[in-house]
Amino acid sequence: MLDLDTAWSADEGIARATELFTATYGHAPDGVWASPGRVNVIGEHIDYNGGYCLPIALPHRTYVAARRRDDRQVRMVTDFQADQPWKGSLDDLAPGGLDGWAAYAGGPVWALRQDGVEVPGLDLAIASCVPVGAGLSSSAAIECAVGLAAAELADRPLGENPEDRAQLAALCVRAENEVAGAPTGGLDQAASLRTQDGHALLLDCAANAVEHIPFDMSAHGLCLLVADSRASHALGDGQYGARRAHCEQAAELLGVKSLRETADATDPSQLDEVLATLPEDVLRRRVRHVLTETWRVQDFVAALREERFEEAGELLSASHASLRDDYEVSVKETDVLVDAALAAGALGSRITGGGFGGSVIALVRADQADQIGQAMAAAAQQHGTPEPQLHLATAAAPGQRMA
Ligand code: GLA
Numbered sequence: 001m002l003d004l005d006t007a008w009s010a011d012e013g014i015a016r017a018t019e020l021f022t023a024t025y026g027h028a029p030d031g032v033w034a035s036p037g038r039v040n041v042i043g044e045h046i047d048y049n050g051g052y053c054l055p056i057a058l059p060h061r062t063y064v065a066a067r068r069r070d071d072r073q074v075r076m077v078t079d080f081q082a083d084q085p086w087k088g089s090l091d092d093l094a095p096g097g098l099d100g101w102a103a104y105a106g107g108p109v110w111a112l113r114q115d116g117v118e119v120p121g122l123d124l125a126i127a128s129c130v131p132v133g134a135g136l137s138s139s140a141a142i143e144c145a146v147g148l149a150a151a152e153l154a155d156r157p158l159g160e161n162p163e164d165r166a167q168l169a170a171l172c173v174r175a176e177n178e179v180a181g182a183p184t185g186g187l188d189q190a191a192s193l194r195t196q197d198g199h200a201l202l203l204d205c206a207a208n209a210v211e212h213i214p215f216d217m218s219a220h221g222l223c224l225l226v227a228d229s230r231a232s233h234a235l236g237d238g239q240y241g242a243r244r245a246h247c248e249q250a251a252e253l254l255g256v257k258s259l260r261e262t263a264d265a266t267d268p269s270q271l272d273e274v275l276a277t278l279p280e281d282v283l284r285r286r287v288r289h290v291l292t293e294t295w296r297v298q299d300f301v302a303a304l305r306e307e308r309f310e311e312a313g314e315l316l317s318a319s320h321a322s323l324r325d326d327y328e329v330s331v332k333e334t335d336v337l338v339d340a341a342l343a344a345g346a347l348g349s350r351i352t353g354g355g356f357g358g359s360v361i362a363l364v365r366a367d368q369a370d371q372i373g374q375a376m377a378a379a380a381q382q383h384g385t386p387e388p389q390l391h392l393a394t395a396a397a398p399g400q401r402m403a
Helices: 010-025 100-114 138-153 162-178 187-193 239-254 259-265 268-276 281-305 309-325 332-343 366-383
Strands: 031-042 052-068 073-078 086-089 122-128 199-204 209-214 222-228 348-352 359-365 389-393
Touching: 010 031, 010 052, 010 073, 010 122, 031 138, 031 187, 031 222, 031 281, 031 309, 031 348, 031 359, 052 138, 052 187, 052 281, 052 389, 073 100, 086 100, 100 122, 100 138, 100 162, 122 138, 138 162, 138 187, 162 187, 187 199, 199 281, 209 281, 222 332, 222 366, 239 259, 239 281, 259 281, 268 281, 281 309, 309 332, 309 348, 309 359, 332 348, 332 359, 332 366, 359 366, 366 389
Parallel strands: 073 122
Antiparallel strands: 031 052, 052 122, 052 199, 073 086, 199 209, 222 359, 222 389, 348 359
16 A cells, blocks of 8 residues: 655644744744645646636645744745755845745745734744755745744734635745745645635735635545656746746736736637737747647636536646647656556546645545555656656645644
8 A cells, every 4th residue: 555645734834833933943833834745736827827726725835833033034944945044134135135944934034024014033943844845835935834833933924815815825925936036926825825725725826816616526526636756846947937927928918917817718629720820830839738738727627616526637737738738847757657557547646836846736546545556656666757756736725733
């Protein structure tokens, strides 16, 4: 039997963050906050085009034990780079001043202060079971957990209602764009803060509106497997930004604010006519992905609601083909896993997240999960790619105070 239950329990996460805090600073924290990583079920590279995405929050969370200080100092430590603690003043938490994990942890403090929240000096200890570099939003989990902690310790809690959560998610996006320097959209932070337990989040990125779609695969004898391909995933090398730039260029040529407008205004039967107005093949392929993926999210949600899971699976596989062939964000390691899952009987499978490595998901019948997981591992071995790390994805709760 494969061990797919890889997330820490809440008690374990709280204990790990608290122990790290106490061992580092010699006193107890004021509280512990946590926020999850995510799997995007469908709607990839759509957020920055104003379309729809459908993520779930994972049971894998980043835990932050935090305590308010009376001065303007900030100290931060993590369990994943324990030899690199960070120490400085509140004013050092700003664009250009932070690298690596410290940019994700310090960025939200900067963004909150920019928004007028008077964040005090802080001691933070961060412990995480969100796989890093796996396309499961370990960075957004850090941002959102620190954001929740810092806001509450500034006496301006932002986790208590949907409007505050939307505001905090937007501040964390700003932090990621301006402090960490990653030109990402809002999918990951919305998934970490705006989801509901047991539900997928239908995020309309143009209206910044959300709808909660029941997502309990086990009630239907199904499960969603995640396989981390362990192929290095980094969005900072320019490929992500290049995809985004192509979309912006195409939107300008089409005379729209975002490609979502084109998706809404186009009947799928007219797709080729719209594409024919674009001057380059690469733009035509990028736009074809964005339009068809936007339509697929809507079809997928309808299929879920009507419990047509075979069709939902086919839409996942069509999304993968589009990301592989038109958007060109898949790599050999992820293609091998998707092909193996499908050959072994998955209803559907696709790369998830930003791409260029990272994880794939597979929608499978629960009684075939073991066999399909093993088929993915065997295919990786046969192709000389890394052994995948498998997880079970269930729709878990959003970020919140834990202790
Ligand atoms: C990364 C980004 C998100 C989104 C996805 C692709 O996860 O952080 O904003 O664009 O890629 O869907």
